[in-house]
Amino acid sequence: MRESMEPVVRVLPTIPLRGVAVLPDMVRHFDISREKSMRAVETAMLHDEIVFLVTQRDVKVLEPTMDDLYKIGTIARIKQVVRLRQGRIRVLAEGLERAELLDFDNSGEYIRSEVGTFSIPQDVPDEIHQEAMLRELKEIFSAYAMTGSKVSNELVVQILEISSLEKLVDQICINLPLDYRRQQRLLTAVDLSDRYDVLCGMLANEAEIQKIRSELQAKVKERIDKNQKDYILREQLREIREELGEDSVESEIQKFRDQTDALKAPKEVKDTLYEEIRRFRNIISNPSESGVIRGYIETLLGLPWNKMSKDNKDLKKARAALEEDHYGLEKVKERILEYLAVRLATKKGEAPIVCLVGPPGTGKTSISKSIAKALNKTFVRISLGGVRDEAEIRGHRRTYIGAMPGRIAQGLHQAGVRNPLMLLDEIDKTSSDYKGDISSALLEVLDPEENSHFRDHYVEVPLDLSDVLFIATANDIQTIPKPLLDRMELIEINSYTENEKIHIAREHLMPKQLRSNGLKKTQLTIDDEALHEIIGSYTREAGVRSLERQLGHICRKTALKILEKNEKKIDVTKDNLTDFLGRGKYKVNKANDEPEIGIVRGLAWTSVGGDTLEIEVNVMPGKGEFLLTGQLGDVMKESAQTGISFIRSVAGDYKIADDFFSKHDIHIHIPEGAVPKDGPSAGITMATAMISAITGIPVRSDVAMTGEITLRGRVLPIGGLKEKLLAAKKAGIMEVLVPEENRPDVEEMDEEITGGLTVKYMKTMTDVLSEALRKN
Known part of the structure; x- marks a missing residue:
């Protein structure tokens, strides 16, 4: 039922409390230092000793207003006042009853408040509900008291003997060791039912907290006991090892542990290290196995897991460093500066996999060193020439005798940082056999989507290669497998003029x-x-x-x-x-002085640059045989066969007899036969020489040509054009015939290369013959 009473309004001296709450029936000390609060105490002592105690919401407020105070406080009687040093007083007060703050006057010598008692009707349950609530509260309080709370056993007995629900609630409230905020919550709960609910919740929470604290204390105590035990055993073990002469091993173990503690690495790496150190301690008596584990621990400790160098962020400085070390090579320099610009713009950026392709001696390795210098990166060179074992890249498994990390992991160890410039030198000279495929292992290293968790078989813990700037070098991309080639960005370094x-x-x-x-x-x-x-x-x-x-x-x-x-x-x-x-070793093959029949000057690309080839054709009476000499490769042989087929298809245009090819032998020869020659670029040269020999029309001596031929006489594009034009220029050739589809390549070349040359573009074999054959 709900029992309502008219509120009693009173005007009382008021003391705002900071960090303290006083409940009805509670006797409590508190100190006062504010002048108006001390005046309020003096006023109360001169009259009926009654004051109104109300708690501040924020303890830092010095001059509180009504908004700074809780709405429910306590009417209290001052029982004792003691003066302290520094102008403070200590008050002993007893709470009498709850009251609601209605008005607040801070304008006088002391604070006065208008308060109302019983302004909120009190909810009183019936007897059956009160008995149920009484028993439940006693059970909860007993559980709380058993968790090791600060409530004494005598007080617990006294409280449990109370038979009035309201008195039980109030006694528990004033004797619980709670902070002022929770005490204020109990004070604010004016209705008995509300106060009961709040109190039960607090007791249950406190009991659970005490239980958890007890468990934690038990764990801490157990850990301390274990550490104490370990310390005693460790000291005994140290004494035993000193007697056996094994104290140096113990110091080594401690050194490993200290290095692991200081290591900046992922948790997985440190956990592995701690486990290996524990194993190392347990197998000291086995020298062979302990040596393997020692090597593994030293390898993990030496890898730069989270250590990075600071890249150069000055584009002008980077450009100056590249220009200082190398002349020309504009495309290479521009690509590296683009990479640096992207890194600066995105703060991260994917590191490109650059592959420098060019003949030997063009400076691919030295360019890589200059790039490292320009970007302020540590330079690491890994030579792949002749590598046949996949374990050279992925590492050996630790179960093998003499196992060691792969070259990538060793390169990181050597660099000391996780973001070096790593040069994969001669990537085109790797091979595969029964020991594995090197190119397949490199796929994982060079794939930006996979190399962030590259697994070396020896290290076993994933290595992050995403910050490594990889640069590969190759002489010929034809020998690089297509999947590996697809991972890289090719930059050609052609011959120097x-x-x-x-x-x-x-x-x-x-x-x-x-x-x-x-x-x-x-x-x-x-x-x-x-x-x-x-x-x-x-x-x-x-x-x-x-x-x-x-x-x-x-x-x-x-x-x-x-x-x-x-x-x-x-x-x-x-x-x-x-x-x-001494005397010079080489002579340039100069152009012939006069046009000749069956002799054509061709252009070829070799591993040491461009060169001119003089292709000779003789026609002799015979039985229609077709001879090729000069150590030609399969591609050039096929080009010759294609050329003769084209010539036979247009024999009528050049007044060649129908039975000519059945009654004559044709012999094609390329001098310097000891040098192997191959490649799809001599088709039009051999076809022109054969038509000249068959028809007896001389070929211009001041013309050189390069290009491939089809059965229908179309001229196909070729590569290595820069080197070929340089060779023609050196040989004194004035006019060069190249495929029409190579026009963009020529237009990109500098005047230094094309100057003095007349470059003509051919679409068909008819165009070639009209330019090359001497016109009577």
């Missing part, structure tokens, strides 16, 4: 060789004519490796002359070059 070689020799090779041979710049000079002669007569290459070797010979000869003959300066000219290098 003679002018580029001059610049490279002046700016890079000569200073390097002078330093290597202990010479000063003033002690040796090589004029331009001598450099041209060295490039033309002493080297035949696409790159500058042989050129550097010849310059090294000159430097060594110079050093000898300076020391033996006390000469101060040596000048190398075209006239005295033979004194340093």
